[in-house]
Amino acid sequence: MKRELGIIGIGNVGSMLLHKFTELDLIKEEDITVANRSPEKLDSLEKKYPALNVFRNNIELAKKCDNIMICVEPLNLPKVLKEIQPHLNENKHIMISTSMVAMKDIERFHSGSVTIFMPTLISMVDGGITIACHNGRVNEAEKEFFESLMGNFSEVKVMGEEDINLSQNMTASFPGFFAEIMLEFVKAASKRSKSVTDEELEHMLLVSLLGASRLLLEKNMSFEETISRVSTKGGITYEGVKVFEKMLPEVFDAALEASTGRYKVITELASKEAAELM
Template sequence: MNIGIIGLGNMGQMLVKGLCKSGMISPRDLIVYNRTAEKATALRQLYPFQVAECAQTVCQKADILFLCTKPLDMLPLLRELSLPPHLHLVSVAAGVSLADLESVHSGPVSKVIPTVTSEENRGVSLYMNNAKVTPSERAALLQLLEALGTVEEITEAAIETATILTSSAPGLIAGILEEFAQAAVRHTPELELDSARRMLVETMIGTSLLLERQGLGFDQLIERVATKGGITQEGLSVLGRTLPRAFDDLLHMTTEKHTLLKQLVRRQNDSHTSKTPTQKGESQ
């Protein structure tokens, strides 16, 4: 199977590294195109994938195509391309719906929200597909996604909040840990910032292992750490007072951003369909 990737930024590179590292595919199964050719050249030293001279070549040669450009680059690029009707199109863009993708491709279409952690073959890929995706196309895609970590099938109604929990979360967790380290150093200047960061990273890895290998729930882990009447309990009550508001704000603001992005994508679509064929030709 030829796996096409257009766009070799964070997500395109994650797909190359994650899929190749998993051993599920050989780099030769990948055919890749990026606007900036140097990115492909550097990565190809490690994973000798096929490089296409243009995006159209990827469409012609691939059986499944991962489109990894930014949301607002996606539909304009797809309109420039001539997609073979059988091609299974997979978008990874936040804010681009299955309906948006169906407006540019009459064949099988899936939407995946991947995560940067899949570069290490862990993490959650969110997945949904349209009615044109056959059981064997779906199975082939799920096999690739399972090589990258775990897969959660999701609805359009839940995908935005789930995106924050799976796909934004690595960045958000890093942001939380940085604030934690900075606060520790503000509170205790004798502690070095890099030392505080190292302590938190190792502690986060240990915490993840306890949760995973011992199957502990968050509440069980808290019970093990927070000695009754002890120190951690004081910290937890501060979190209980302050964090609900912070996370409510975070989800509110990220939902607003999703809404804005969807409006911009829809506007791109509306302005395209309202143009006459002649005007369309002029704008290209």
């Protein structure tokens, strides 16, 4: 399959993907076509990527490209699909960078191959996990195209649509969750610090986190094993761990309930929007 690609939507996700594809020379600049509703953003892209094919509307891109990534907000997706629907056929592979629009609603507009995927900000540094779900019409060549493309800067995990809601909390949402948890940890430590600055506290946490992640992954250590090796009964770590063990389950249950609940609300709103456009 020829490595050509169209990208509709050059926001945070679309621009990150475009950067990785060109930075790693995964797709030639001249084989990428982009369209975006903001003309100012397109003007800046033309300066940064002079060989890029830039279209001022989505329809022209849909006519030209067989591999199309759509990187727009979930509630805008049905309108974009409706707009390009007349130019979609069985040769088009549509890749949607949000899991918050159900496959059945995407298939209202496209009867061909569809891949839903959730990229992660961590891919900016060639890491993280991209969750993906293919419908039954995605052939082996299309799977290989998508998975090898994204696999150059992230780990690709293919799963059923029913598991994506929860799983994205461990992948795409994690940088935000992690940053908030660490921020609150720094605030708590800062109250007790005599002369160590917040920036120094953040740095110590980040370096320790990076080392802890490597330790667990490279030594194949479980969370439980790590706790037992670091936390000696009666020691300072043990006392902190006991507090986390008591208080964190309620916090994480509430956070997951909130995030997965909002996911369902957005999915239902997008489904209603898709139905009204038919």
